[in-house]
Amino acid sequence: MGLREIVAETSDPASVMERVVAETVTLVPDADGAAIAVCRDDGPLCFTVAAGNLEGFVGTELPLDGSLSGIAVRSGVVQHSSDTTADPRVDSAASRALGISSMICVPLRRGDERIGVLNVASRRPGAFGPADEANLDKLAGFVSTVVGAAIDLASVTSRLLGADEPVGAADDPSPRGQVAYSGARGVFVANVVRPGAAVGSAARDRIEMVLTGTGHAVVFQPIVSLHTGAVHAVEALSRFAGPPEQTPDRWFAEAAGLGLGGQLELFAVERALALLPELPEPLRMGVNVGPETFCSAELIDLVVTSDPHRVIVELTEHTGIEDYPGLRQARQELRALGAKVAIDDTGTGFASLSVVLQIAPDIIKLDRELTSGIDLDPVRRALAGSLVGFGAETGAEVVAEGIETADELRVLRDIGIAYGQGYYLAWPGTLEEVAALLAASRTPTRSRAARNDPGPKLARCPFARSVGDRGGTCQAI
Numbered sequence: 364m365g366l367r368e369i370v371a372e373t374s375d376p377a378s379v380m381e382r383v384v385a386e387t388v389t390l391v392p393d394a395d396g397a398a399i400a401v402c403r404d405d406g407p408l409c410f411t412v413a414a415g416n417l418e419g420f421v422g423t424e425l426p427l428d429g430s431l432s433g434i435a436v437r438s439g440v441v442q443h444s445s446d447t448t449a450d451p452r453v454d455s456a457a458s459r460a461l462g463i464s465s466m467i468c469v470p471l472r473r474g475d476e477r478i479g480v481l482n483v484a485s486r487r488p489g490a491f492g493p494a495d496e497a498n499l500d501k502l503a504g505f506v507s508t509v510v511g512a513a514i515d516l517a518s519v520t521s522r523l524l525g526a527d528e529p530v531g532a533a534d535d536p537s538p539r540g541q542v543a544y545s546g547a548r549g550v551f552v553a554n555v556v557r558p559g560a561a562v563g564s565a566a567r568d569r570i571e572m573v574l575t576g577t578g579h580a581v582v583f584q585p586i587v588s589l590h591t592g593a594v595h596a597v598e599a600l601s602r603f604a605g606p607p608e609q610t611p612d613r614w615f616a617e618a619a620g621l622g623l624g625g626q627l628e629l630f631a632v633e634r635a636l637a638l639l640p641e642l643p644e645p646l647r648m649g650v651n652v653g654p655e656t657f658c659s660a661e662l663i664d665l666v667v668t669s670d671p672h673r674v675i676v677e678l679t680e681h682t683g684i685e686d687y688p689g690l691r692q693a694r695q696e697l698r699a700l701g702a703k704v705a706i707d708d709t710g711t712g713f714a715s716l717s718v719v720l721q722i723a724p725d726i727i728k729l730d731r732e733l734t735s736g737i738d739l740d741p742v743r744r745a746l747a748g749s750l751v752g753f754g755a756e757t758g759a760e761v762v763a764e765g766i767e768t769a770d771e772l773r774v775l776r777d778i779g780i781a782y783g784q785g786y787y788l789a790w791p792g793t794l795e796e797v798a799a800l801l802a803a804s805r806t807p808t809r810s811r812a813a814r815n816d817p818g819p820k821l822a823r824c825p826f827a828r829s830v831g832d833r834g835g836t837c838q839a840i
Contacts, residue, residue, distance in 0.1 A: 379513035380412040383506055387483055388414050390498070393490040394483050395462075399471075399510065400425065400432060401479035408432055408480060416462050417484050430454070432480045435468035441500045442468040445489045464488040469499045471507040478511045570618045574630055578604035581635045582791040583648070585800060586762055586784045589776045594801045596675060597642065598649040598784065599635035600791050619653075628656045629665065636669040641794050643801050649675035651707060658689040663696055672701035675726065678718065679707045687721045694722055705762075709733075709750065719753070727754050731765025734785070738770035744778060751779045 384397040391397075396415025400408035405427060410420040427433035431452040435442040444450040444466050447458040453466070463484045471478035483499065485491065573579050583597040603614045618627040632650045639648050656662055657678050666674050676697055684690070694704050705726035709715045719727060727750055737743040747763070754761040763775045766785030775783060789800060 377412055380510055381414075383481070383509065384412055384414045387481065387499075390502075391483055391491070391495050393485050393487065393495070395486050396484045398482045398484075399479060400482070401510070401514070402427070402436060402477055408436065415484075416486065417482060419461050420482075431466065432468045432482060435470040436477055436480050439470050439472055441470065441496055441503070443491065443496055445491075447484075448488075462486050465490045467491050467496055467499055469503045469506070471503060471510060473507050473511045476511070478507050478514075481506055566617050567621050567623070570614075570621060570623050570627060573603060573614070574623075574626060576634075579631070579634065580604075581631070581638060582793065583642075583797050584784050584791040585789040585797060586649070586782050587788050589763075589772060589780060589783050594646065594797070595782050596647040596649060597797055598651075598677070599631075599638075601631045601634075602791075624653065625656050625659065628652050629659070629661050632656075632662065632665055636665055636674065638794060639669050639673060642673075643798050645673070646797075646801070647673045647675050647703065649677050649705060651677045651679045653680040654678065654684050654686070654690060658686065658693045663693075663700075666697065666700055666702050671697075674702040675705050676702055677705040677707045677726075677728065678722070678724075684718065690718075690722055694724075698725075708764075723757060724759055726760045726762060729761065729763045729780070731785070734763045734765045734771060734775065734783075735767070736771075738768070738774040744774060747775070747780065748778045755779075 380399045384399055387397040388394045394415070396413065396417035398410050398413035398417040398420045400410040400420075402408045407424040407426050408430070410423045410425075413420045425432055427437055431442050431444055431450070434452060442452075444453055447453040447463050447466050448455045458464070458466075461484075464486055465488050466482060466484045469481040469483070471481055481499070481503070483491070483495075580602045582600050582602055584600060585594045586596040586598060587594050601611050601614070603609075603611060615624060615627060618624045628651075632652065635648065635650050642648055652662060657676065662676070666676070678690070697704055703725040704722065705728055706715065706719050706722060706724045707728045708730040709719055709727050715730070729747060729750065733743055733747055737747060751761050753759070760782060761780050763780050763783040764785060766772050766775065766783045766787045768787060771785075772783070772787060792800075
């Protein structure tokens with residue numbers, strides 16, 4: 364939703380008046396319908412919105428003279444008809460056609476300014492009593508103010524957001540300055556009309572722009588053998604160009620908050636798998652998705668149309684999972700295609716361990732929080748060692764993420780972890796850089812492994828500044 368839509372939705376007089384008539388029908392127990400007609404100066408009353416049995420009034424014009432509504436507007440006094448079919452002030456034929464037998468007409472005024480009239484009707488003669496009339500009369504001032512303010516606001520915001528009145532920034536009279544100032548002015552108006560809505564609108568615009576392919580790149584972080592240094596697989600990672608400069612996980616969280624999380628995940632997977640044919644064989648490529656996308660038919664379609672035997676689907680979220688049967692079914696479908704299933708960020712809590720038990724993945728990826736400082740923490744070593752034993756019993760590979768030091772590498776290798784990734788081993792990089800690293804890793808590596816030297820590293824990845832990466836495994840797609 365853009366700024367114009369935000370303002371239109373919130374300040375459109377019709378939308379405000381629709382809420383007024385809906386609340387009026389709720390307020391008056393015997394009301395079967397309500398309507399608002401607006402007027403300017405001595406012009407006719409135009410019925411703009413209505414609810415219930417007065418909906419047929421919408422679009423109708425009534426003269427100020429010769430109608431009960433007009434009398435209310437001109438006099439500024441509430442008018443009440445107990446039997447509209449016999450009241451000479453009311454069009455009896457129209458009353459019968461609409462099924463109206465009694466009606467109250469409440470004038471809407473701001474000081475001496477005429478705004479219009481609020482009509483409340485019932486199918487039953489004599490439905491309204493003095494209490495209904497008094498309550499509506501007391502609300503007339505509020506309704507008049509709300510409806511009048513909505514009309515005024517619509518007029519003002521229309522001019523502010525329109526292109527017929529360009530206004531430049533004081534310090535930049537150029538067309539570019541005018542456009543920038545006009546955009547800032549629109550955000551100001553939208554935030555006043557509905558606080559925070561402009562922020563959400565800007566975020567939606569950013570995500571939708573990414574979904575067109577603008578400002579998005581795919582890089583690959585190698586997963587290597589901790590004993591030989593050979594490249595075993597790669598993980599596809601999304602990178603986003605700002606503004607704003609924020610980590611990929613924030614982009615995906617933002618998209619999820621706007622209801623676009625699944626779309627962005629599938630987009631990222633599609634972009635990554637499109638590059639799979641260019642990845643040197645027999646390397647596999649890991650792509651990351653949340654539970655909903657993991658279970659989607661769209662993901663299966665993307666895997667089918669690639670080379671499934673070279674695809675690893677990593678499940679990245681562990682909290683709030685309710686559909687374990689759906690996850691197990693999706694795992695079976697992916698395995699039937701030849702793809703492998705990995706559980707990402709394992710070891711960060713009971714939820715991740717529960718997912719491992721429920722899904723029985725092909726690959727268990729230890730979270731960087733478990734890897735970081737494992738050389739100094741016996742608890743981390745014990746937990747990682749237990750997961751290695753679990754993997755050995757179930758046939759799952761164990762991959763340690765976020766390896767940043769030679770000491771971490773040494774301990775992970777000593778407790779039996781075969782594969783790892785992290786900045787100490789290799790930065791995320793382009794396909795060309797992965798190919799170069801692969802070629803280098805095919806050289807004899809026994810002496811490198813013996814001295815904890817991981818060998819060649821990739822260069823920093825595109826958009827690194829906007830990612831804010833400092834260490835450990837980059838945030839996944």
